Amino acid sequence: MLDFEAALARASSEVALIPRGASEAIAAQCNVELHDVDAIVAASGNAGSLAIPLVKSLTESVAKVSPEAARYVHWGATSQDVIDTAMVLCTRRLLVAIDFELSSIRSTLARLAGVHQNTPVLARTLMQAAQVTSFGLKCAQWLAPIARSQWALRELAPHALCLQLGGAVGTRATLGERGAEVARKMATELKLANPATAWHTGRDRWLRLGSELAILSGSLGKVARDLSLMGQSEIAEVAEGAASGRGGSSAMPHKRNPVGAMIVLAAALRAPHRMAALLSAMPQEHERGLGNWQAELAEWAGLCTSVLSACTAMANTLNSLQCFPERMLRNVAEQRGMVFAEAAAVVIARALGKSQSHALVETAAARAHAEGGQLQSALIDALDADPKRFAAVDRAALDSAFSMAEAARFAGTHVDAVLQELNTEYGLKNSHAF
């Protein structure tokens, strides 16, 4: 907020709306060390906004040095101008921090996608074992939405990080004909976009940025959901590293609480409601709204801190993630070949047609299920029982249909496609977006 006030004073003096000396006196006091922040916060409750006690504190500070200059503090601006702009400046810092964490997540997941490109892991649908995929493909599919969010945040930031300067009703009436010039100079100094007019009640650009944060939290939540499921004691395919010093229990070394996933899931649960509140606040009355803008302010801060904490937790979690490919293999193996039923049916169908193939697999699966045996053995038994009838079945192909390595390798071919698409369509260019 003090950065806004300093920039306003400087710009106003440059266009001769206020004396040069006044701007220097004001800017000199725009230093947070010179103000009693706790007192300003406390007073904001009764005042209904942070701006009123801050401007009062600043005016008093300036007045001690120059009573004349004190008359020009906040000249031409309204409370919402300084608060919105300060919120933009704070959000910019947040975006830098988020971008940093996203780069870390991106590189870790890309590395894991490569290392485990052909590592077999159960593919699960509707929370049931279904077929086999590769752990690398899972990582690539976790990565892609997060990478797109990083790209989108950089695209949106230059539109959303706007100066707010409208005066009482958005017309900059007090600044008169020099208003546009003041705004341009302020925007340059604060390195913000300079919109054609005030956005006191036109919040779409701001909400577009907020939406992307909410979407990012959902994409992170998807990763955390999967990690928490894969990290269950009975599944144990991954574990959060002890590096973070959290989640461990000295008495129960088997227990490694997934604290990183916990933080991300909590954020993913909360962020949608922040977003709904921001959207609900959009129909703001006339030139400045009653209650809705105030609600937006509070919700925005909540959204931002949730998402940043989720990014940090996810980056840390992935950095120290322990992956157990042998357990992944074992978990596939324990499904006794059932997850290859569809692949086997396809092979047999080539020889016998789809309906005979289906019946054969169905019978074999029922037998394997009842006896606790392997589907592959049950199928071979069935084929061997009538060699003449089933001569056309390609035994080598059938064998390969039951190969975990083969299924994972095939899944792994998609990893390259995903990474290439990210590079060509969502490659990061705008490194100075914020």
Place this chain on the structure above:
Amino acid sequence: MLDFEAALARASSEVALIPRGASEAIAAQCNVELHDVDAIVAASGNAGSLAIPLVKSLTESVAKVSPEAARYVHWGATSQDVIDTAMVLCTRRLLVAIDFELSSIRSTLARLAGVHQNTPVLARTLMQAAQVTSFGLKCAQWLAPIARSQWALRELAPHALCLQLGGAVGTRATLGERGAEVARKMATELKLANPATAWHTGRDRWLRLGSELAILSGSLGKVARDLSLMGQSEIAEVAEGAASGRGGSSAMPHKRNPVGAMIVLAAALRAPHRMAALLSAMPQEHERGLGNWQAELAEWAGLCTSVLSACTAMANTLNSLQCFPERMLRNVAEQRGMVFAEAAAVVIARALGKSQSHALVETAAARAHAEGGQLQSALIDALDADPKRFAAVDRAALDSAFSMAEAARFAGTHVDAVLQELNTEYGLKNSHAF
């Protein structure tokens, strides 16, 4: 859904995964007239998805013509593939309809912004009369967020309108090495984007489109909120036209229910919760989720119909909007000059400094308030009472500070800036986005 099945069959036969004759037999049955839609819908309740009874109905139809071809219906696809793609195809139609309404809204608001560029109207903040602005500027500020949403929807559509084709677990395992080619051909036929991989549980691109719809509904809601406030019986600055045949009351000609605003406000109230539900559904488990994808489907349809109905209602409302500039003037006049207090203080401050000016205006305002008189008269009385002391006050400028026309004209200058920014930064280019 039938378009998907036909495209799948054709693409599969082109790459020789299925016989050419099969694809022709299947495509011939992909005609909604040949299926009992009510029965399919009814069966979907128990089946847990629309895809299962639809594929059954299609298979039966094909089997009547060619039992051989029936074996290849839906070959290589999973339920979510056909449902997601169908949802994309339906959404594309919706986007075309929304785009059409937005063009109408855009041109009406641009016209109103021009016609009323200098029409004085009360500027209101926190639901209180504050200063004077121009009705044209209000219209331009209503327009800008809506125009940006139209632009954004066209930008987002090519990323979001994607083919879904992943097979059971997103690896297209059944399609084997030809999977990528099948997808490419299907995407071309259906005129959809062809993503690098399945997006069964990676919903960010889809949600980005949904977010923009939700933001649009908020921007429309802001217009409706203002129209409903300006249309109150006691304010009567605008009225919804009777053209729509709605909202009127034959017995009470004074009563013109703002039915258009009602529809838009209802949508703006509901859409944020649709969005929150969509975001909440993002952390979907593993390769395909349990319950969250199903919830997303239902919520998506609700969001789409809400937003389209809001667009249509807003377009109709604006087309037949009645504006009453004389009443706008009268409403300003009834504030007895109080809304010019700040402007007057600025003029006087040039002569007397800010604090004396402030005291003078404050006293005059209190007097005018107590006596029910005009602020301007009270101020002139005060200045006249001590001509020597107040000689430096620029009387002509003071007079002009109380001019409604002057205030509106100044506000009106922002209209050009807004329209120009829209043209340069958010001009519509991508006419074939959908």
Place this chain on the structure above:
Amino acid sequence: MLDFEAALARASSEVALIPRGASEAIAAQCNVELHDVDAIVAASGNAGSLAIPLVKSLTESVAKVSPEAARYVHWGATSQDVIDTAMVLCTRRLLVAIDFELSSIRSTLARLAGVHQNTPVLARTLMQAAQVTSFGLKCAQWLAPIARSQWALRELAPHALCLQLGGAVGTRATLGERGAEVARKMATELKLANPATAWHTGRDRWLRLGSELAILSGSLGKVARDLSLMGQSEIAEVAEGAASGRGGSSAMPHKRNPVGAMIVLAAALRAPHRMAALLSAMPQEHERGLGNWQAELAEWAGLCTSVLSACTAMANTLNSLQCFPERMLRNVAEQRGMVFAEAAAVVIARALGKSQSHALVETAAARAHAEGGQLQSALIDALDADPKRFAAVDRAALDSAFSMAEAARFAGTHVDAVLQELNTEYGLKNSHAF
């Protein structure tokens, strides 16, 4: 809606506001068979409410029989009166259906809690194996919140199921001094509560009922979440029965999609947003609101259908639930005693104090973890290594600390407490609540 119109006509004629013949003519036409429902629904879109075309259709029907009587159709009522009351009448039917399913759920879960009172099952916290509890206690803890919701719905219904009869602005002006009597008679006929005044914009009693439905959906969602986790292929402690004919896969007998849990989870994901929309709609303007009431209507129906479908799916799921106590045991056993670490430490602490006990268990656990062995063996080895020092350790108690049966039996003692509390505090009395 027709029930409302018939009751209104009868009550009005009984107090001589309208002729007796008119009420008979009107009531005779209040039969849905006599009206073109599709046409009424279609017309409601343009009219902005269902009431307008319905009243028109009813008036026309009556006019064919008695033009005189037609003048008294809907006399003294407003659109919101008939729609709100109809919504109340529909909701009552829904509550009856929900109450029926809840009784089923209640008895099934109470039975399971009894049967499995002492069945050991892993207790899991933060998605990690923690200790041992009993499956019966899990069932009792699933049951309690649902039973309380059934109780609460019966308590709330008589307050929420209210007649709406306020006329245009809630004063029943057209009915004059007989308004109260008309309302009393209508409430009696429709078996609804007769509130002191219209509740056009006072929705708290209605929302209280809605809240309970939303809470119920959350409690059902908790059960579904647990069932879906316990039913994972790798855990396999429960499975949804095939009785429902859903979720099975003929080719993959290992795969039993938890379709019931899916429906309940989807409802639990959606209902909170319905509730938020209903709450957001509460600040309705003046005597009847603009847009918010209309939004409430649509959201209410969505909430109701979600919750009923969740109740039905849960009742069916539980009725055919397959429980596998052997697998529950095996899953505990595979934790190699780690889940008894805390219990063991308590026993040893009695002899050695808390810190020595902790160190001993920690070392043994680390060894068991590293060697893939049992914690109990590692501990006994450690104690045996220095018999003198550890003589005071109660070996029988230590043995019992590692007993699955013992841990489950202890957990099972809570089942009785839960069931007793439900009976004494939340016993169902009000069997005619609806």
Place this chain on the structure above:
Amino acid sequence: MLDFEAALARASSEVALIPRGASEAIAAQCNVELHDVDAIVAASGNAGSLAIPLVKSLTESVAKVSPEAARYVHWGATSQDVIDTAMVLCTRRLLVAIDFELSSIRSTLARLAGVHQNTPVLARTLMQAAQVTSFGLKCAQWLAPIARSQWALRELAPHALCLQLGGAVGTRATLGERGAEVARKMATELKLANPATAWHTGRDRWLRLGSELAILSGSLGKVARDLSLMGQSEIAEVAEGAASGRGGSSAMPHKRNPVGAMIVLAAALRAPHRMAALLSAMPQEHERGLGNWQAELAEWAGLCTSVLSACTAMANTLNSLQCFPERMLRNVAEQRGMVFAEAAAVVIARALGKSQSHALVETAAARAHAEGGQLQSALIDALDADPKRFAAVDRAALDSAFSMAEAARFAGTHVDAVLQELNTEYGLKNSHAF
């Protein structure tokens, strides 16, 4: 949290689970002055919960006095036990504060309902002038939902304000057979309900309390919405008093920002999303959830502070509310009789039947509308134009149909009914609910 730890220690020593001396040593350190709160809060970020650093700080404090006693700190409890119970204890204080404000609101609104029982004011529907009601009835209708919430909070509190004591997995395993007795003693000391079992993942009773807070915020929001509409500069029927020292503007005495309404509206906008988040968090996994409980905690605090601030702001606003009955009258008068059209039509219908009456009023209204005249005059002119035909019209009754006082008096009769219903059905009895 320290109250919980002290009560736990005392209860455990009374049942001889821990030595008496230990409980005294522990309880002596359960004093917030002895702990570094900032350090505990700071450490909670990394620990993932407030309980871990608090228990550590307490253990260290106790250890300085008695290393032996330190071993029994937090004995048998889990982090969620102490945090949930602390949240309950904080919420109880909040409920006391809310109850106090609600009593104030209740008495102020009851007083206003009495004073203005017969004060005419425009009744407005869909934001349009409709008929005439009394300001007292508006006040009574604002009051009723708030009074019901006060009643409901007192009813719910004894069910929701529960001790949490379950140990690691909700079975109180460490406390063994004495668990139930420990819980009973703790509940007595802390004056909380003692539920049959832990409610770690059974949150319905807690959510029921939260729902009522959310409903209350909606009911307060309805009042604030109406006050903000009635307080618009152009309507000016009420104003927030200056007593609060807020919302005024020295330079613009006409401007009285409705700061109280602003706070209440912001809370009413935000609370629904808190509630949705709490409901979304209900499906918590197994014995203790991952992320959802943590999200609930944060959202709960947000809901509570929102609602308390809304209650306080509303109580203050109503206490200093300025009402302007003359302006209410004038606003009715400016509608030129149109708002009596329905009443007039009813009178005329008695003589001429509904359709002739309707036509007559419609014509007169159109004329009055076109000429800017009074509906009453236009009607009388029409009747006078054909005295014979219209002889049966009761002129005195027609006159009375246009009486503001008469309409208000009739509306006012409902005030008594509302107040009486509140007394008989929602009278406050349970003064020691909290």
